[in-house]
Amino acid sequence: MLASEDKKKAMTNPSSVFKHPTDVVACKDLDRKEKAAILKQWELDARLMQVATEEGMTEGEHSLFADVKKAQEKLGLPDLQEDGAPTKSGP
Template identity: 50%
Template structure:
């Protein structure tokens, strides 16, 4: 797989995969790429959840929110372990 195609998948995993569990099982991505794709999918799901809660137009016809599925896929992949291995000790983009 080319680097550009991998970047596209990580940036918008829901275009390539129908379900977050498919990210975990794909041989096309490294563990770090899978983690990044699931992080992006989580962010997208959280933004969709907020939009739905705020009654923004168009969200009711959108695909169902897969936040719980994303969290399960992250757990299956052991995302917490990957973050601990890569943790530099400084704050991350969420400020933690």
């Protein structure tokens, strides 16, 4: 069972609670809206990691961006909407 404090933690730092985006999809203690919010945060984190990697700011850590997108697709979630000019980090 996922404690409420772990749910809050997952909303801001998904990888601190879950090992992989598919774990979010499989979690029975979260409703669809919570899963969507966690995966959205994970996508944003993955985008930032990609930018940092491109700029040589990481040790070549593996990005989970593709895995996050697959998990979002499993839940039938829409892509993040962009509200302006595109940037490296996306919406």
